[in-house]
Amino acid sequence: MRIPVFLLDEWLNQYHFSPNPPEFDLASSTGPHWTTREMLGLLSAEERERFLDTELVYADAAGAAGLRAAIAEMQGVGAEEVQVLTGAAEALLILFLLAAEPGANVLLPAPQFPPTAVLPSLFGLETRFYQLRREDGFRIDPDEIKRLADDRTKMLVVNSPHNPTGATLSDEELRELHDFAAGRGIQFVSDEVYHPIYHGRETNTAARLPHATVVGSFSKSLSASGLRVGWVVERDRPRLRQYTNARQYLTISNTPLGEALALVALRHRETIFARAQKVATNNLNLLERFFAGHVGQLDWVRPGGGMTAFPWLRDGGDAREFCRAVAERGVLLVPGDCYDMPEHFRLGFGVAEKGFAEGLEIIAGHLQTRRGVAAGVTATAVSTSGAAHE
Numbered sequence: 416m417r418i419p420v421f422l423l424d425e426w427l428n429q430y431h432f433s434p435n436p437p438e439f440d441l442a443s444s445t446g447p448h449w450t451t452r453e454m455l456g457l458l459s460a461e462e463r464e465r466f467l468d469t470e471l472v473y474a475d476a477a478g479a480a481g482l483r484a485a486i487a488e489m490q491g492v493g494a495e496e497v498q499v500l501t502g503a504a505e506a507l508l509i510l511f512l513l514a515a516e517p518g519a520n521v522l523l524p525a526p527q528f529p530p531t532a533v534l535p536s537l538f539g540l541e542t543r544f545y546q547l548r549r550e551d552g553f554r555i556d557p558d559e560i561k562r563l564a565d566d567r568t569k570m571l572v573v574n575s576p577h578n579p580t581g582a583t584l585s586d587e588e589l590r591e592l593h594d595f596a597a598g599r600g601i602q603f604v605s606d607e608v609y610h611p612i613y614h615g616r617e618t619n620t621a622a623r624l625p626h627a628t629v630v631g632s633f634s635k636s637l638s639a640s641g642l643r644v645g646w647v648v649e650r651d652r653p654r655l656r657q658y659t660n661a662r663q664y665l666t667i668s669n670t671p672l673g674e675a676l677a678l679v680a681l682r683h684r685e686t687i688f689a690r691a692q693k694v695a696t697n698n699l700n701l702l703e704r705f706f707a708g709h710v711g712q713l714d715w716v717r718p719g720g721g722m723t724a725f726p727w728l729r730d731g732g733d734a735r736e737f738c739r740a741v742a743e744r745g746v747l748l749v750p751g752d753c754y755d756m757p758e759h760f761r762l763g764f765g766v767a768e769k770g771f772a773e774g775l776e777i778i779a780g781h782l783q784t785r786r787g788v789a790a791g792v793t794a795t796a797v798s799t800s801g802a803a804h805e
């Protein structure tokens with residue numbers, strides 16, 4: 416089996432873990448970083464002692480009972496309807512693995528978090544894509560999704576707030592798609608790793624819908640990607656048992672340290688969500704001004720939720736070169752070819768609690784140079800063509 420290169424993580428890892436990483440991270444798709452010390456600082460002395468007594472053994476394959484109960488309480492479901500996993504990444508892996516059967520197809524967004532498309536095709540599933548088009552404000556169109564379905568459709572995946580565009584579905588659209596899928600016996604998967612970070616209209620979790628499989632994570636809105644903890648809400652018991660069984664083969668369990676810290680994060684989720692929302696809101700305000708000041712060179716759609724935007728170069732240029740040049744100046748972005756859309760770039764605005772404005776200034780400096788170079792090329796071309804006519 417040949418696994419395609421994971422361009423997104425290859426790009427991020429190459430810069431994040433280099434000896435000289437760019438000073439300003441405007442690439443990551445997470446919330447502001449938390450240290451272990453800060454997280455433990457949220458605990459009482461007694462709770463800290465209990466944490467230090469965590470045994471370094473395998474955890475329950477379903478997830479620690481206390482953590483499942485806390486996730487269930489947040490999601491408004493029963494603890495027995497929650498499976499804890501190694502990030503939403505393992506959730507997607509297991510969901511597609513279990514959906515795989517000859518001739519079956521899955522409906523997916525394009526663009527998308529790359530494993531959402533690569534994993535099902537590795538497992539032999541036909542992948543059918545509904546498009547989030549910039550000319551439609553990256554709207555997710557329920558009618559387009561419905562037209563793609565047939566009697567071999569096994570799964571419909573929605574991701575709202577969406578990575579990388581920040582598009583969101585309304586409550587009504589989420590329900591409409593859920594009802595459509597349920598009515599046809601299609602598994603409805605709602606990847607909600609950016610919930611509840613919104614920048615306008617808010618959407619309720621799909622966990623309220625009886626047939627939804629909900630994928631959640633501590634990595635994005637809960638701002639602790641290093642815990643590597645995610646979860647699935649599933650009311651279909653035979654399916655849930657299959658998830659537990661599958662993960663016993665794959666990762667066995669999470670580390671109990673990660674699960675213990677995840678429980679701390681959940682107990683203090685209002686503090687963590689508030690910090691992530693504040694950083695994202697402040698930075699989004701800066702972005703609005705930034706894009707208004709660069710309408711000639713850049714365009715964007717303001718995200719309705721989440722912590723990423725997906726702007727593009729108006730001249731249709733390849734954003735990889737642009738991102739490389741900007742990284743040399745000290746600002747990390749993500750080139751859109753990681754999402755098969757080379758004139759775009761991804762900009763993460765949830766991670767930088769400080770320095771976001773400085774990062775934008777540096778990008779503005781590069782845009783100015785780029786404009787100067789383009790003007791120079793045009794001037795040379797005009798004078799050269801002039802010479803040819805003489």
Ligand SMILES: Cc1ncc(COP(=O)(O)O)c(C=O)c1O
Nearest residue numbers: 502503504528578608632634645
């Ligand atoms: C939409 C989406 N789903 C799932 C994941 C995987 O998240 P985790 O860190 O929980 O594995 C990501 C990570 O970027 C994502 O953007």
